[in-house]
Amino acid sequence: MYTAHFGLREAPFGITPDTSFFFGSPHSQEALNTLLVAARGGEGFIKITGEVGTGKTLLCRKFMATLGPDFVTAYIPNPYLEPRTLMLALADELEVQLERDVDQHRMLKAITDRLLQLAGQGKHVILCLDEAQAIPVESLEALRLLTNLETEKRKLLQIVLFGQPELNRKLELQSIRQLAQRITFHYHLGPLSRDDLDYYVAHRLRVAGWSGARLFTQGAIGRLYRSSGGVPRLANILAHKALMLSYGEGRQQVAGAHVTAAARDTLAASPRRVRPWMAAAGAGATCLAAGLAWALLR
CATH class of the missing domain: 1.10.8 (Helicase, Ruva Protein; domain 3)
Structure with a gap:
C-alpha cells in the first residue's frame, strides 16, 4: 500500500516474527548470547521470560536459525498439551515413526532411541517451547523426566522455555521444584x-x-x-x-x-x-x- 510511496521493498513493521528484521538491542542480544552459550554448554533447562510483545517468539526463531549444523531443533509453538500429546508433538518434530495407538512406554522408548541415534551422529537436540506459561504442570513434570535421558558425557535433550512472567509463578509450585532447580540459565526480556x-x-x-x-x-x-x-x-x-x-x-x-x-x-x-x-x-x-x-x- 504505502511501500512504493516511501521507496520500500516491503512493509517494515509487520507483527509476524521475521528473523530478517531481528534487532540486536542490548536486551535481545544478551538473551541470544545467553541461549547460545547455554546450548553449547549442554545445559538441561533454559528459560527466557518477557512481557507480551517483547519479542520472545522472534528471539526463539533467531536462536534456532543461528545454531549450527550440529544442532537439531524441535519447536512447539503451543504447548498447552497434556503429557501424552506433548510427547507425540516432540516425536513428530524429531521425525519418530510411531504405531497407531502406541502406548506410553513404547513412545518414550522410540523417542529415546531417536535421541541416541542423533547423539551418535554428533548432534545436539534442543526443544524450544513457546508460550511456555501455558504448559500444564503435569506436562512440565514430563519434560523434566525427559531431561533425565543422557549419555555418560551429556544430556540427550535440552529444553528452552519461552514464556510470559506467569511462567515464573508456575515454576514456584512445590510440585515441580525439581524442574526449577534444573534451570541453569535464564534471562528476562524488557522493553x-x-x-x-x-x-x-x-x-x-x-x-x-x-x-x-x-x-x-x-x-x-x-x-x-x-x-x-x-x-x-x-x-x-x-x-x-x-x-x-x-x-x-x-x-x-x-x-x-x-x-x-x-x-x-x-x-x-x-x-x-x-x-x-x-x-x-x-x-x-x-x-x-x-x-x-x-x-x-x-
Missing part, C-alpha cells in the same frame, strides 16, 4: 529504551529498503516511545498506522501527530501513555480512519 526504539525503527526501515534520511521525525519517535512503552510489537502496530496516515496525506515523513492519531486508534496503547499533544488530533481515530480510507482509494 526498549527510547534510544533503542529510535535505532529499532531505523533498523527495520533499512531492512525494508529505506535509503533516505530520517523518515520518522524525532517528535514521532518520542511519541512512539511514550505510546508503546518501548514494547516492540505495539511500536510496530503504531508505526505501521502512522506510515499509512502519512501516506494518506501525501507526505514524505512521519510526524508526531501521525503517531498520536495512531495511538488514539489503538486499544493496546495505554491511555496514560497517550497525551493530547495537539487539539487537532483530538479525533485521532476519525482522522486515521479518514486517512486510511483516502489511501486505499488512491
Whole structure:
C-alpha cells in the first residue's frame, strides 16, 4: 500500500516474527548470547521470560536459525498439551515413526532411541517451547523426566522455555521444584529504551529498503516511545498506522501527530501513555480512519 510511496521493498513493521528484521538491542542480544552459550554448554533447562510483545517468539526463531549444523531443533509453538500429546508433538518434530495407538512406554522408548541415534551422529537436540506459561504442570513434570535421558558425557535433550512472567509463578509450585532447580540459565526480556526504539525503527526501515534520511521525525519517535512503552510489537502496530496516515496525506515523513492519531486508534496503547499533544488530533481515530480510507482509494 504505502511501500512504493516511501521507496520500500516491503512493509517494515509487520507483527509476524521475521528473523530478517531481528534487532540486536542490548536486551535481545544478551538473551541470544545467553541461549547460545547455554546450548553449547549442554545445559538441561533454559528459560527466557518477557512481557507480551517483547519479542520472545522472534528471539526463539533467531536462536534456532543461528545454531549450527550440529544442532537439531524441535519447536512447539503451543504447548498447552497434556503429557501424552506433548510427547507425540516432540516425536513428530524429531521425525519418530510411531504405531497407531502406541502406548506410553513404547513412545518414550522410540523417542529415546531417536535421541541416541542423533547423539551418535554428533548432534545436539534442543526443544524450544513457546508460550511456555501455558504448559500444564503435569506436562512440565514430563519434560523434566525427559531431561533425565543422557549419555555418560551429556544430556540427550535440552529444553528452552519461552514464556510470559506467569511462567515464573508456575515454576514456584512445590510440585515441580525439581524442574526449577534444573534451570541453569535464564534471562528476562524488557522493553526498549527510547534510544533503542529510535535505532529499532531505523533498523527495520533499512531492512525494508529505506535509503533516505530520517523518515520518522524525532517528535514521532518520542511519541512512539511514550505510546508503546518501548514494547516492540505495539511500536510496530503504531508505526505501521502512522506510515499509512502519512501516506494518506501525501507526505514524505512521519510526524508526531501521525503517531498520536495512531495511538488514539489503538486499544493496546495505554491511555496514560497517550497525551493530547495537539487539539487537532483530538479525533485521532476519525482522522486515521479518514486517512486510511483516502489511501486505499488512491
